[in-house]
Amino acid sequence: MSYARPSDKFLASRGISLVKQLTEDQIDAIKELINIGVGRAASLLNEMVGFPICLEIPFIQVFTVEDLQQELIARFNSNYLATVRLEFSGSINGSAELVFPTESASTLVSILTGEDLGSPDLDAVKIGTLTEVGNIVINGVIGSLGNLLKQRMNYLIPTYTEDTVENLFAAVEPDDSTIVLAQASFTIEQLQVIGDLIFIFELQTFDQLIAAIEEVA
Amino acid sequence: MISVLIVDDAAFSRRMIRKFLQADGYEIWEATNGKEALSIVRDRTPDCLVTDILMPDMNGFELLQTLKEQGLAIPTIIISADIQESSRQRGYNLGAAAFINKPPKEDELRQTVRQVFSF
Numbered sequence: 001m002s003y004a005r006p007s008d009k010f011l012a013s014r015g016i017s018l019v020k021q022l023t024e025d026q027i028d029a030i031k032e033l034i035n036i037g038v039g040r041a042a043s044l045l046n047e048m049v050g051f052p053i054c055l056e057i058p059f060i061q062v063f064t065v066e067d068l069q070q071e072l073i074a075r076f077n078s079n080y081l082a083t084v085r086l087e088f089s090g091s092i093n094g095s096a097e098l099v100f101p102t103e104s105a106s107t108l109v110s111i112l113t114g115e116d117l118g119s120p121d122l123d124a125v126k127i128g129t130l131t132e133v134g135n136i137v138i139n140g141v142i143g144s145l146g147n148l149l150k151q152r153m154n155y156l157i158p159t160y161t162e163d164t165v166e167n168l169f170a171a172v173e174p175d176d177s178t179i180v181l182a183q184a185s186f187t188i189e190q191l192q193v194i195g196d197l198i199f200i201f202e203l204q205t206f207d208q209l210i211a212a213i214e215e216v217a
Numbered sequence: 218m219i220s221v222l223i224v225d226d227a228a229f230s231r232r233m234i235r236k237f238l239q240a241d242g243y244e245i246w247e248a249t250n251g252k253e254a255l256s257i258v259r260d261r262t263p264d265c266l267v268t269d270i271l272m273p274d275m276n277g278f279e280l281l282q283t284l285k286e287q288g289l290a291i292p293t294i295i296i297s298a299d300i301q302e303s304s305r306q307r308g309y310n311l312g313a314a315a316f317i318n319k320p321p322k323e324d325e326l327r328q329t330v331r332q333v334f335s336f
Contacts, residue, residue, distance in 0.1 A: 040300075048320050112229065125228070132227035135271070136298040136319045143300035152303050157226075157273055 027060055029213045030182065033148055034058045037141030038184040038197060044140045048133065049111050051190045058184035058197075068181060068198075069165045075185070075196065076101050079164050084134020087156040088142055092149075092209045093202045096142055098134040100195035102162055105130055107191050131160040141197060149212040218244040219334065222263035224254040224280065225296070226272040230319060234267060234296065237323045238330060251275025255283060263291060265333050270297040270304065281311035292333040296321050 035058055042053040073079050082105035087095045100108075109126045110116060112133065135158045146153040161168060182199040201209060221243045225231045235245045246263060248254040250272040257263075266284075270277035277295055284291060295308045298319040305316045315329045 044320065047322075128227055129229040132229045132319075135227070139298035139300060139319075143298075143304075146301050146303075153301060155271055155299070157271060 031060050034182045037144035040144050041137040041140035044136050051188050054187040056185040060182050065169050072165050082162045084160050086138040086158045088153045090153045091151045094200050096138040097198045104193040107193050127160045131158050220244040220263045221265045222246045224248045224268035237326050251280030266291045266293040
């Protein structure tokens, strides 16, 4: 299990006792719920692009925003990424992101629209297409989570952004960002497309996620 | 010619749905949100409406609610990425004839539209 326990110092600095609440069984349950949702999302992506999607087992971790930024830069070997973000609220609040290098973003659009974009510049077709792909994929995960836990999720309109990792995650409030993060990586080998699905659950509502899991488990 | 109004803010999805339905010879109209759809419906009533849920300005649920309040009984199919059972139920409660998840499969969509017209 790739659950990284944050340092006591880190937790104490934020008055967080979250890790004490998370048992191995709970982590296992969260991981499985995310896994089921990501599996559905991969199936949807496969339907759209027509190539097999390779998934890595998702991991659950407690991150600071800075940790997350470093993790993404290291994984994609780039500080400039494309992301589709869908914020959700309800009994569980947070955001989900489909993150990939800009080259992967262009390749996906090219496959989906049949158009050779040629230019790396953003245009309406690229933004619209990727936003819709992110919307479908993220709904596959969050909706699946909501269905399994019988929790209603409300969504904001998804947004597409290309920016530095620092800017992409700068808007997250510090108190809300030291949170439980679930990350699942996917690869479309034939297209040389890589990406991550990232879920950031706000600390205040994470207790409710645990409670919901306890009810159904 | 039988007309179908596609309501979706995503051009990618509108294009996909249009392509599938044009194969059956329907006349296709398009709107990018509920408000735009209502504006079109005031001028000419489509035979069928295919709508997304999550859209700016006026979402699909609000569109269905408004049509209901105005007494406009247009057969409506929801096509949404939202896979929540509660959303599906809400759509049916508002009078939707069918609920399909994105990305729509061509056979399923064409069959569903045909069924709408067979009632």
